[in-house]
Amino acid sequence: xxxxxxxxxxxxxxxxxxxxxxxxxxxxxxxxxxxxxxxxxxxxxxxxxxxxxxxxxxxxxxxxxxxxxxxxxxxxxxxxxxxxxxxxxxxxxxxxxxxxxxxxxxxxxxxxxxxxxxxxxxxxxxxxxxxxxxxxxxxxxxxxxxxxxxxxxxxxxxxxxxxxxxxxxxxxxxxxxx
Amino acid sequence: xxxxxxxxxxxxxxxxxxxxxxxxxxxxxxxxxxxxxxxxxxxxxxxxxxxxxxxxxxxxxxxxxxxxxxxxxxxxxxxxxxxxxxxxxxxxxxxxxxxxxxxxxxxxxxxxxxxxxxxxxxxxxxxxxxxxxxxxxxxxxxxxxxxxxxxxxxxxxxxx
Numbered sequence: 001x002x003x004x005x006x007x008x009x010x011x012x013x014x015x016x017x018x019x020x021x022x023x024x025x026x027x028x029x030x031x032x033x034x035x036x037x038x039x040x041x042x043x044x045x046x047x048x049x050x051x052x053x054x055x056x057x058x059x060x061x062x063x064x065x066x067x068x069x070x071x072x073x074x075x076x077x078x079x080x081x082x083x084x085x086x087x088x089x090x091x092x093x094x095x096x097x098x099x100x101x102x103x104x105x106x107x108x109x110x111x112x113x114x115x116x117x118x119x120x121x122x123x124x125x126x127x128x129x130x131x132x133x134x135x136x137x138x139x140x141x142x143x144x145x146x147x148x149x150x151x152x153x154x155x156x157x158x159x160x161x162x163x164x165x166x167x168x169x170x171x172x173x174x175x176x177x178x
Numbered sequence: 179x180x181x182x183x184x185x186x187x188x189x190x191x192x193x194x195x196x197x198x199x200x201x202x203x204x205x206x207x208x209x210x211x212x213x214x215x216x217x218x219x220x221x222x223x224x225x226x227x228x229x230x231x232x233x234x235x236x237x238x239x240x241x242x243x244x245x246x247x248x249x250x251x252x253x254x255x256x257x258x259x260x261x262x263x264x265x266x267x268x269x270x271x272x273x274x275x276x277x278x279x280x281x282x283x284x285x286x287x288x289x290x291x292x293x294x295x296x297x298x299x300x301x302x303x304x305x306x307x308x309x310x311x312x313x314x315x316x317x318x319x320x321x322x323x324x325x326x327x328x329x330x331x332x333x334x335x336x337x338x
Contacts, residue, residue: 007188117206
């Protein structure tokens with residue numbers, strides 16, 4: 001058995017046409033042929049509402065609306081048709097603070113350019129096989145930004161599931177000790 | 179919240195074979211898109227940022243002045259390697275590292291950015307693809323040296 005991408009649609013939001021063409025070729029090689037593209041975040045959001053893609057690949061730097069603002073809109077706009085849609089943000093930036101900025105906007109996966117065919121595939125597999133939970137706090141809605149739980153954290157819990165997960169873990173530990 | 183995993187439901191299990199991924203990689207490596215016109219646009223944008231930095235006054239926001247040079251550098255880094263210009267990516271990455279740590283885009287720093295611009299322009303017009311071989315190493319070495327000399331002379335000007 002292999003992945004069957006024949007029923008999957010992808011939206012590419014990218015202002016660089018050669019890059020769009022390259023991405024389309026790559027996706028086609030994976031078996032994804034239902035691909036739409038837009039030149040910036042504004043046009044991308046309109047196409048997102050119209051086509052309801054299963055996955056979005058967005059560049060960061062675009063004018064007038066960049067990939068970060070576009071992602072925030074996908075996650076928070078009242079007219080967004082699917083606030084849970086996975087978004088892979090592509091960028092030349094790799095510094096930690098840039099990755100954090102993207103995570104804080106609600107990006108699901110971060111893909112540093114230049115990348116190869118396996119890099120993009122690995123991000124897609126990650127989304128398929130290890131989807132992130134979504135969280136809502138006062139100022140954020142999007143995929144859980146924590147890759148793993150920080151056991152050393154002693155500050156206040158902001159989400160209900162923090163307590164329920166901790167309780168579950170504590171119960172499992174107690175059960176093992178019995 | 180655990181949203182329904184629509185993608186998993188659609189694609190099933192098993193992944194993609196190495197053959198498919200190798201074919202995809204070959205497509206990437208053999209694409210014939212011309213990066214030069216795009217690179218010229220980004221280089222012009224970088225030169226614009228350099229000129230703005232040269233004319234900047236103390237009241238201008240240093241972060242914004244740096245961003246005007248950083249963003250086109252990021253585009254050159256991001257796209258060069260996608261279109262066979264990996265030396266361009268390596269040089270632009272060095273420039274990004276330089277711009278990410280300087281606090282004050284003083285005239286000496288801007289001169290270094292200008293040296294990067296001149297080198298990247300030579301890479302594009304000389305159509306130096308891939309890593310550029312010995313010539314590529316020499317160009318990179320010269321730029322790295324310029325950055326090191328700047329940091330040695332101005333240890334106070336960069337962010338740790």
